[in-house]
Amino acid sequence: MHRTLRPFELLEPESIPEALQYLSKCGAKGKVLAGGLDLIQKMRRWQIKQPACLVSIRRIPGLNYIRGGNGRGLRIGPMTSIRALELSPEVKEGFPVLWEAAHQIASIQVKTMGTVIGNLCVATPASDIAPVLYILGAKLRIAGPDGKKTVAIEDFFIPVCQNILEPDQFVTELTIPAIPAGSGAAFMKLAHTKACIARVNAAAMVTMADGVCKQARIALGAVAPTVIRASKTEKLLRGKKLDKALIAEAGELAAKESKPISDLRGSAWYRKEMVAVLVRRALELAAERAK
Ligand SMILES: Cc1cc2nc3c(=O)[nH]c(=O)nc-3n(C[C@H](O)[C@H](O)[C@H](O)COP(=O)(O)OP(=O)(O)OC[C@H]3O[C@@H](n4cnc5c(N)ncnc54)[C@H](O)[C@@H]3O)c2cc1C
Numbered sequence: 001m002h003r004t005l006r007p008f009e010l011l012e013p014e015s016i017p018e019a020l021q022y023l024s025k026c027g028a029k030g031k032v033l034a035g036g037l038d039l040i041q042k043m044r045r046w047q048i049k050q051p052a053c054l055v056s057i058r059r060i061p062g063l064n065y066i067r068g069g070n071g072r073g074l075r076i077g078p079m080t081s082i083r084a085l086e087l088s089p090e091v092k093e094g095f096p097v098l099w100e101a102a103h104q105i106a107s108i109q110v111k112t113m114g115t116v117i118g119n120l121c122v123a124t125p126a127s128d129i130a131p132v133l134y135i136l137g138a139k140l141r142i143a144g145p146d147g148k149k150t151v152a153i154e155d156f157f158i159p160v161c162q163n164i165l166e167p168d169q170f171v172t173e174l175t176i177p178a179i180p181a182g183s184g185a186a187f188m189k190l191a192h193t194k195a196c197i198a199r200v201n202a203a204a205m206v207t208m209a210d211g212v213c214k215q216a217r218i219a220l221g222a223v224a225p226t227v228i229r230a231s232k233t234e235k236l237l238r239g240k241k242l243d244k245a246l247i248a249e250a251g252e253l254a255a256k257e258s259k260p261i262s263d264l265r266g267s268a269w270y271r272k273e274m275v276a277v278l279v280r281r282a283l284e285l286a287a288e289r290a291k
Pocket of ligand 1: 120169
Protein backbone atom coordinates (compact mmCIF):
# COMPACT_ATOMS: atom_id res chain seq x y z
CA MET A 1 0.00 0.00 0.00
CA HIS A 2 1.30 3.48 -0.90
CA ARG A 3 1.12 6.14 1.78
CA THR A 4 2.49 9.64 2.03
CA LEU A 5 6.23 9.95 2.58
CA ARG A 6 7.11 11.27 6.03
CA PRO A 7 9.12 14.52 5.82
CA PHE A 8 12.88 13.94 5.78
CA GLU A 9 16.01 16.02 5.34
CA LEU A 10 17.82 15.52 2.02
CA LEU A 11 21.57 15.98 2.39
CA GLU A 12 23.64 16.26 -0.77
CA PRO A 13 27.36 16.05 0.00
CA GLU A 14 29.86 16.80 -2.75
CA SER A 15 32.69 14.61 -1.49
CA ILE A 16 33.15 11.27 0.28
CA PRO A 17 34.47 12.87 3.51
CA GLU A 18 31.45 15.19 3.56
CA ALA A 19 29.11 12.21 3.04
CA LEU A 20 30.78 10.41 5.95
CA GLN A 21 30.33 13.47 8.16
CA TYR A 22 26.61 13.58 7.34
CA LEU A 23 26.21 9.84 7.93
CA SER A 24 27.91 10.15 11.34
CA LYS A 25 25.66 13.08 12.21
CA CYS A 26 22.47 11.25 11.17
CA GLY A 27 23.43 7.94 12.84
CA ALA A 28 20.69 5.30 12.83
CA LYS A 29 18.17 7.87 11.53
CA GLY A 30 20.04 8.28 8.22
CA LYS A 31 20.18 6.28 5.00
CA VAL A 32 22.39 6.45 1.93
CA LEU A 33 20.44 7.32 -1.21
CA ALA A 34 21.87 6.05 -4.53
CA GLY A 35 19.42 5.32 -7.37
CA GLY A 36 16.51 5.40 -4.88
CA LEU A 37 14.68 2.57 -6.64
CA ASP A 38 14.46 0.33 -3.59
CA LEU A 39 14.73 2.87 -0.79
CA ILE A 40 12.02 5.31 -1.89
CA GLN A 41 9.62 2.47 -2.64
CA LYS A 42 10.15 0.98 0.82
CA MET A 43 9.69 4.42 2.41
CA ARG A 44 6.45 4.94 0.45
CA ARG A 45 5.14 1.57 1.58
CA TRP A 46 6.37 2.13 5.14
CA GLN A 47 8.25 -1.15 4.91
CA ILE A 48 11.20 0.33 6.79
CA LYS A 49 11.59 2.64 9.77
CA GLN A 50 11.20 6.07 8.18
CA PRO A 51 14.64 7.73 7.93
CA ALA A 52 14.91 11.30 9.22
CA CYS A 53 17.63 12.12 6.68
CA LEU A 54 18.78 10.77 3.35
CA VAL A 55 22.41 11.24 2.40
CA SER A 56 22.37 11.30 -1.39
CA ILE A 57 25.65 10.30 -3.03
CA ARG A 58 24.49 11.44 -6.46
CA ARG A 59 26.26 14.82 -6.42
CA ILE A 60 29.63 13.44 -5.43
CA PRO A 61 31.72 13.67 -8.60
CA GLY A 62 33.51 10.60 -9.95
CA LEU A 63 31.43 7.81 -8.40
CA ASN A 64 30.01 6.56 -11.70
CA TYR A 65 32.71 4.43 -13.31
CA ILE A 66 33.73 1.00 -14.56
CA ARG A 67 37.52 0.70 -14.75
CA GLY A 68 39.73 -2.17 -15.85
CA GLY A 69 38.88 -5.07 -18.12
CA ASN A 70 41.18 -6.28 -20.94
CA GLY A 71 42.52 -9.16 -18.88
CA ARG A 72 42.63 -7.12 -15.67
CA GLY A 73 40.14 -6.97 -12.83
CA LEU A 74 37.22 -4.53 -12.68
CA ARG A 75 36.50 -1.62 -10.34
CA ILE A 76 32.95 -0.31 -10.17
CA GLY A 77 31.84 2.91 -8.47
CA PRO A 78 28.80 3.30 -6.19
CA MET A 79 26.80 5.43 -8.65
CA THR A 80 27.30 3.01 -11.58
CA SER A 81 23.95 1.81 -12.84
CA ILE A 82 23.17 -1.79 -13.77
CA ARG A 83 22.47 -0.51 -17.28
CA ALA A 84 26.01 0.93 -17.51
CA LEU A 85 27.30 -2.52 -16.55
CA GLU A 86 25.18 -4.10 -19.27
CA LEU A 87 26.38 -1.61 -21.89
CA SER A 88 30.05 -1.78 -20.96
CA PRO A 89 32.22 -3.49 -23.63
CA GLU A 90 34.82 -4.27 -20.90
CA VAL A 91 32.15 -6.20 -18.97
CA LYS A 92 30.65 -7.95 -21.99
CA GLU A 93 34.03 -9.09 -23.33
CA GLY A 94 36.00 -9.65 -20.13
CA PHE A 95 33.28 -10.74 -17.69
CA PRO A 96 30.50 -12.19 -19.88
CA VAL A 97 28.88 -13.96 -16.92
CA LEU A 98 28.40 -10.61 -15.17
CA TRP A 99 26.91 -9.19 -18.35
CA GLU A 100 24.57 -12.20 -18.50
CA ALA A 101 23.27 -11.43 -14.99
CA ALA A 102 22.84 -7.68 -15.65
CA HIS A 103 21.11 -8.44 -18.95
CA GLN A 104 18.51 -10.62 -17.24
CA ILE A 105 17.49 -8.02 -14.66
CA ALA A 106 13.89 -6.81 -15.06
CA SER A 107 13.59 -3.82 -17.40
CA ILE A 108 15.72 -1.05 -18.88
CA GLN A 109 14.01 1.40 -16.50
CA VAL A 110 15.00 -0.62 -13.43
CA LYS A 111 18.55 -1.07 -14.73
CA THR A 112 18.91 2.63 -15.53
CA MET A 113 17.83 3.81 -12.07
CA GLY A 114 19.23 1.01 -9.94
CA THR A 115 22.91 0.97 -9.10
CA VAL A 116 25.00 -2.20 -8.98
CA ILE A 117 26.14 -1.51 -5.43
CA GLY A 118 22.59 -0.49 -4.40
CA ASN A 119 21.43 -3.90 -5.62
CA LEU A 120 23.95 -5.51 -3.26
CA CYS A 121 23.17 -3.22 -0.31
CA VAL A 122 19.49 -4.22 -0.51
CA ALA A 123 20.89 -7.66 0.37
CA THR A 124 18.05 -9.70 -1.07
CA PRO A 125 18.91 -13.38 -1.52
CA ALA A 126 17.22 -13.12 -4.94
CA SER A 127 19.79 -10.65 -6.32
CA ASP A 128 20.94 -11.67 -9.79
CA ILE A 129 24.25 -9.86 -9.42
CA ALA A 130 25.38 -11.30 -6.06
CA PRO A 131 25.72 -15.00 -7.15
CA VAL A 132 27.95 -13.97 -10.04
CA LEU A 133 30.08 -11.86 -7.71
CA TYR A 134 30.39 -14.87 -5.36
CA ILE A 135 31.86 -17.06 -8.09
CA LEU A 136 34.13 -14.24 -9.30
CA GLY A 137 35.48 -13.60 -5.78
CA ALA A 138 34.43 -9.91 -5.66
CA LYS A 139 35.16 -7.55 -2.78
CA LEU A 140 33.56 -4.38 -1.45
CA ARG A 141 35.43 -1.29 -0.24
CA ILE A 142 33.67 0.27 2.73
CA ALA A 143 34.36 3.78 4.04
CA GLY A 144 33.54 4.85 7.58
CA PRO A 145 34.72 7.20 10.31
CA ASP A 146 37.63 4.84 11.10
CA GLY A 147 38.89 4.75 7.51
CA LYS A 148 38.41 2.21 4.75
CA LYS A 149 38.22 -1.57 4.84
CA THR A 150 37.68 -4.30 2.26
CA VAL A 151 35.33 -7.26 2.73
CA ALA A 152 34.69 -10.30 0.57
CA ILE A 153 31.22 -10.24 -0.96
CA GLU A 154 30.35 -13.46 0.91
CA ASP A 155 30.98 -11.73 4.25
CA PHE A 156 28.79 -8.74 3.39
CA PHE A 157 25.33 -10.27 3.82
CA ILE A 158 23.45 -11.13 7.02
CA PRO A 159 20.19 -13.12 6.99
CA VAL A 160 17.63 -11.96 5.97
CA CYS A 161 17.97 -8.94 3.64
CA GLN A 162 20.59 -7.22 5.80
CA ASN A 163 24.23 -6.30 5.36
CA ILE A 164 27.12 -5.67 7.74
CA LEU A 165 27.19 -1.87 7.22
CA GLU A 166 26.99 0.42 10.26
CA PRO A 167 24.80 3.52 9.80
CA ASP A 168 27.90 5.72 9.41
CA GLN A 169 29.51 3.56 6.68
CA PHE A 170 28.97 3.28 2.97
CA VAL A 171 30.28 1.20 0.08
CA THR A 172 32.67 3.17 -2.08
CA GLU A 173 33.71 0.52 -4.60
CA LEU A 174 33.14 -3.00 -5.88
CA THR A 175 36.25 -4.82 -7.09
CA ILE A 176 36.33 -8.00 -9.17
CA PRO A 177 39.59 -9.87 -9.80
CA ALA A 178 40.62 -11.01 -13.28
CA ILE A 179 39.14 -14.36 -14.29
CA PRO A 180 41.79 -17.15 -14.10
CA ALA A 181 43.00 -18.58 -17.43
CA GLY A 182 41.20 -21.76 -18.50
CA SER A 183 37.94 -20.70 -16.83
CA GLY A 184 34.40 -20.65 -18.11
CA ALA A 185 31.35 -19.31 -16.26
CA ALA A 186 27.59 -19.11 -16.73
CA PHE A 187 24.54 -17.62 -15.00
CA MET A 188 21.02 -19.09 -15.08
CA LYS A 189 17.82 -17.47 -13.85
CA LEU A 190 14.35 -18.88 -13.46
CA ALA A 191 11.64 -16.22 -13.09
CA HIS A 192 7.90 -16.05 -13.77
CA THR A 193 8.34 -13.35 -16.45
CA LYS A 194 11.34 -11.35 -17.67
CA ALA A 195 10.25 -8.46 -15.42
CA CYS A 196 10.19 -10.61 -12.25
CA ILE A 197 12.82 -11.32 -9.68
CA ALA A 198 14.29 -14.82 -9.56
CA ARG A 199 12.47 -17.85 -8.22
CA VAL A 200 15.88 -19.49 -8.31
CA ASN A 201 19.16 -18.44 -9.87
CA ALA A 202 22.57 -20.07 -10.11
CA ALA A 203 26.05 -19.07 -11.20
CA ALA A 204 28.91 -21.49 -11.87
CA MET A 205 32.56 -21.11 -12.83
CA VAL A 206 34.98 -23.93 -13.60
CA THR A 207 38.72 -23.63 -14.14
CA MET A 208 40.05 -26.47 -16.27
CA ALA A 209 43.59 -27.83 -16.78
CA ASP A 210 44.42 -30.87 -18.96
CA GLY A 211 40.72 -31.72 -19.25
CA VAL A 212 40.26 -31.84 -15.46
CA CYS A 213 38.38 -29.41 -13.23
CA LYS A 214 41.01 -27.62 -11.13
CA GLN A 215 38.51 -25.40 -9.35
CA ALA A 216 34.73 -25.02 -9.31
CA ARG A 217 32.70 -22.22 -7.77
CA ILE A 218 28.92 -22.42 -7.58
CA ALA A 219 26.54 -19.87 -6.03
CA LEU A 220 22.78 -20.13 -5.58
CA GLY A 221 20.24 -17.32 -5.18
CA ALA A 222 16.69 -17.23 -3.76
CA VAL A 223 17.07 -20.63 -2.08
CA ALA A 224 18.43 -19.65 1.36
CA PRO A 225 18.35 -16.60 3.67
CA THR A 226 21.34 -15.19 1.77
CA VAL A 227 22.98 -16.09 -1.53
CA ILE A 228 25.05 -19.23 -0.75
CA ARG A 229 27.98 -21.21 -2.15
CA ALA A 230 27.32 -24.88 -2.90
CA SER A 231 30.63 -25.92 -1.37
CA LYS A 232 30.03 -29.69 -1.19
CA THR A 233 29.16 -29.65 -4.89
CA GLU A 234 32.30 -27.66 -5.68
CA LYS A 235 34.36 -30.29 -3.81
CA LEU A 236 32.67 -33.11 -5.74
CA LEU A 237 33.85 -31.60 -9.05
CA ARG A 238 37.44 -30.78 -8.09
CA GLY A 239 40.10 -32.93 -9.76
CA LYS A 240 37.62 -34.73 -12.04
CA LYS A 241 36.60 -34.77 -15.70
CA LEU A 242 33.31 -32.96 -16.13
CA ASP A 243 31.26 -35.58 -17.93
CA LYS A 244 27.47 -35.66 -18.18
CA ALA A 245 26.96 -38.06 -15.27
CA LEU A 246 29.15 -36.04 -12.88
CA ILE A 247 27.45 -32.77 -13.85
CA ALA A 248 24.01 -34.34 -13.26
CA GLU A 249 25.20 -35.61 -9.86
CA ALA A 250 26.48 -32.10 -9.06
CA GLY A 251 23.03 -30.64 -9.83
CA GLU A 252 21.40 -33.11 -7.42
CA LEU A 253 23.92 -32.39 -4.68
CA ALA A 254 23.51 -28.62 -5.09
CA ALA A 255 19.74 -29.10 -4.66
CA LYS A 256 20.44 -30.89 -1.37
CA GLU A 257 22.67 -28.00 -0.27
CA SER A 258 19.93 -25.41 -0.92
CA LYS A 259 17.54 -24.40 1.87
CA PRO A 260 14.59 -22.76 0.13
CA ILE A 261 11.29 -21.70 1.65
CA SER A 262 7.86 -21.90 0.05
CA ASP A 263 6.38 -18.52 -0.89
CA LEU A 264 4.33 -16.91 -3.63
CA ARG A 265 7.13 -17.47 -6.16
CA GLY A 266 7.30 -21.23 -5.69
CA SER A 267 7.32 -24.09 -3.22
CA ALA A 268 10.48 -25.28 -1.50
CA TRP A 269 10.15 -28.61 -3.34
CA TYR A 270 9.91 -26.89 -6.77
CA ARG A 271 12.87 -24.64 -5.99
CA LYS A 272 15.06 -27.59 -5.05
CA GLU A 273 14.11 -29.36 -8.30
CA MET A 274 15.02 -26.21 -10.22
CA VAL A 275 18.37 -25.83 -8.44
CA ALA A 276 19.33 -29.24 -9.85
CA VAL A 277 18.33 -28.16 -13.37
CA LEU A 278 19.94 -24.70 -13.28
CA VAL A 279 23.21 -25.92 -11.74
CA ARG A 280 23.43 -28.70 -14.32
CA ARG A 281 22.85 -26.23 -17.18
CA ALA A 282 25.22 -23.63 -15.74
CA LEU A 283 27.98 -26.23 -15.32
CA GLU A 284 27.49 -27.62 -18.83
CA LEU A 285 27.76 -24.14 -20.31
CA ALA A 286 30.67 -23.12 -18.07
CA ALA A 287 32.61 -26.27 -19.05
CA GLU A 288 31.90 -25.60 -22.73
CA ARG A 289 33.07 -22.00 -22.37
CA ALA A 290 36.24 -23.05 -20.54
CA LYS A 291 37.31 -24.81 -23.74
C1 LIG B 1 10.49 -3.37 -10.33
C2 LIG B 1 11.84 -3.89 -9.87
C3 LIG B 1 12.38 -5.01 -10.47
C4 LIG B 1 13.61 -5.51 -10.04
N1 LIG B 1 14.12 -6.61 -10.65
C5 LIG B 1 15.30 -7.11 -10.24
C6 LIG B 1 15.85 -8.29 -10.86
O1 LIG B 1 15.28 -8.87 -11.78
N2 LIG B 1 17.04 -8.75 -10.36
C7 LIG B 1 17.72 -8.13 -9.36
O2 LIG B 1 18.79 -8.59 -8.98
N3 LIG B 1 17.23 -7.01 -8.78
C8 LIG B 1 16.05 -6.50 -9.19
N4 LIG B 1 15.56 -5.37 -8.60
C9 LIG B 1 16.33 -4.73 -7.54
C10 LIG B 1 17.11 -3.52 -8.06
O3 LIG B 1 18.22 -3.96 -8.81
C11 LIG B 1 17.57 -2.72 -6.85
O4 LIG B 1 16.40 -2.25 -6.17
C12 LIG B 1 18.42 -1.51 -7.22
O5 LIG B 1 19.56 -1.91 -7.94
C13 LIG B 1 18.83 -0.79 -5.96
O6 LIG B 1 19.78 0.18 -6.31
P1 LIG B 1 19.53 1.73 -5.99
O7 LIG B 1 20.74 2.45 -6.46
O8 LIG B 1 18.21 2.19 -6.52
O9 LIG B 1 19.49 1.66 -4.40
P2 LIG B 1 18.73 2.63 -3.38
O10 LIG B 1 17.27 2.42 -3.46
O11 LIG B 1 19.25 4.02 -3.48
O12 LIG B 1 19.28 2.01 -2.02
C14 LIG B 1 18.90 0.72 -1.63
C15 LIG B 1 19.49 0.42 -0.24
O13 LIG B 1 20.91 0.33 -0.34
C16 LIG B 1 21.53 1.35 0.43
N5 LIG B 1 22.66 1.82 -0.39
C17 LIG B 1 22.65 2.14 -1.70
N6 LIG B 1 23.90 2.44 -2.11
C18 LIG B 1 24.70 2.31 -1.03
C19 LIG B 1 26.10 2.47 -0.81
N7 LIG B 1 26.95 2.84 -1.78
N8 LIG B 1 26.58 2.25 0.44
C20 LIG B 1 25.75 1.88 1.46
N9 LIG B 1 24.42 1.70 1.32
C21 LIG B 1 23.92 1.92 0.08
C22 LIG B 1 20.46 2.40 0.70
O14 LIG B 1 20.68 3.09 1.90
C23 LIG B 1 19.21 1.53 0.76
O15 LIG B 1 19.11 0.94 2.04
C24 LIG B 1 14.32 -4.86 -9.00
C25 LIG B 1 13.77 -3.72 -8.39
C26 LIG B 1 12.55 -3.23 -8.83
C27 LIG B 1 11.97 -2.01 -8.15
